[in-house]
Amino acid sequence: MRRIAMISEKGGTGKTTTAINVAVGLAKAGSRVLVCDLDPQSNASLVFLEGRGAESPTIGAVLLDQADAHDAIRPTSTLGLDILPADVSLADANLALASEVGRERRLRVALEEVRDRYDVVVLDTSPQRSLLTVNALVFAEEVYVPIDPGLFAVAGLGQLQATVDEVRRYLDNRALRIAALILTRCRNDNVGRDVESQLRQMFGELVRRTTVPTNAKIEEAHSRYQSVLDYAPRSAGAKAYAELVLEIIADGRTTNGARGTPDGPAATHHAA
Numbered sequence: 135m136r137r138i139a140m141i142s143e144k145g146g147t148g149k150t151t152t153a154i155n156v157a158v159g160l161a162k163a164g165s166r167v168l169v170c171d172l173d174p175q176s177n178a179s180l181v182f183l184e185g186r187g188a189e190s191p192t193i194g195a196v197l198l199d200q201a202d203a204h205d206a207i208r209p210t211s212t213l214g215l216d217i218l219p220a221d222v223s224l225a226d227a228n229l230a231l232a233s234e235v236g237r238e239r240r241l242r243v244a245l246e247e248v249r250d251r252y253d254v255v256v257l258d259t260s261p262q263r264s265l266l267t268v269n270a271l272v273f274a275e276e277v278y279v280p281i282d283p284g285l286f287a288v289a290g291l292g293q294l295q296a297t298v299d300e301v302r303r304y305l306d307n308r309a310l311r312i313a314a315l316i317l318t319r320c321r322n323d324n325v326g327r328d329v330e331s332q333l334r335q336m337f338g339e340l341v342r343r344t345t346v347p348t349n350a351k352i353e354e355a356h357s358r359y360q361s362v363l364d365y366a367p368r369s370a371g372a373k374a375y376a377e378l379v380l381e382i383i384a385d386g387r388t389t390n391g392a393r394g395t396p397d398g399p400a401a402t403h404h405a406a
């Protein structure tokens with residue numbers, strides 16, 4: 135099971151949009167996908183539940199061990215795609231979690247019981263640092279960082295890397311890594327082009343080849359509670375997300391291949 139978390143400590147960089155479209159894209163490509171909404175704003179839940187607030191139990195109750203993940207997960211209108219939704223009560227659950235035993239590992243433990251049901255779990259998180267984000271990092275393997283390539287785009291990345299290192303070390307998740315920086319909301323202007331080339335110079339292949347343009351259809355799709363892949367499949371936004379999904383699928387194949395042959399060329403490459 136692949137475990138992907140959308141994380142950035144900046145607000146509005148495209149975490150939720152990328153979670154929605156990557157999840158829908160992977161499901162359309164035949165994967166069994168679960169989206170977990172770890173943001174009390176619950177925007178992803180709103181889209182996948184088509185504007186209806188989530189009935190209880192939601193993910194907050196699961197984290198507080200008041201409900202099983204099985205009972206909180208709902209199907210969506212996309213075949214093969216389920217959601218473990220949030221609502222505003224997740225903010226209170228986050229506070230209550232602080233005094234619970236195993237507070238950082240609650241999501242990881244809760245999702246153990248559904249691991250056979252899914253090929254991919256996609257987590258959407260909020261920009262605030264919180265126990266919810268730590269739970270995402272303890273569960274996840276691949277951190278995807280959506281970046282809006284405006285000024286100060288790189289601020290916060292060093293802190294995120296430090297947090298990832300801490301979770302690897304102190305919370306025993308050795309598999310965790312920043313797997314991709316995804317440029318979203320790209321504009322074809324001087325600042326956008328400069329920031330993109332700086333990021334590619336600094337981070338090399340970590341920056342996904344595919345970038346997502348600023349595209350009004352993406353925002354319109356949300357207001358109709360749809361992914362842009364469904365709402366406007368021929369739009370530039372949909373084409374970019376479809377392309378990104380292909381990259382993510384290809385990436386999964388190489389990573390799995392590398393894991394299968396620890397002494398093979400991939401391992402040598404990492405050591406070099």
Ligand SMILES: Nc1ncnc2c1ncn2[C@@H]1O[C@H](COP(=O)(O)OP(=O)(O)OP(=O)(O)O)[C@@H](O)[C@H]1O
Binds near residue numbers: 150261319348
């Ligand atoms: N490529 C794009 N083109 C146009 N609008 C976009 C694009 N990506 C995201 N948006 C819009 O920008 C806003 C912020 O995007 P989104 O909610 O995905 O960011 P976020 O990182 O999840 O925000 P938060 O940190 O608040 O959770 C939304 O209104 C969304 O519809």
Ligand SMILES: [Mg+2]
Binds near residue numbers: 149150173258259260
């Ligand atoms: Mg969001």
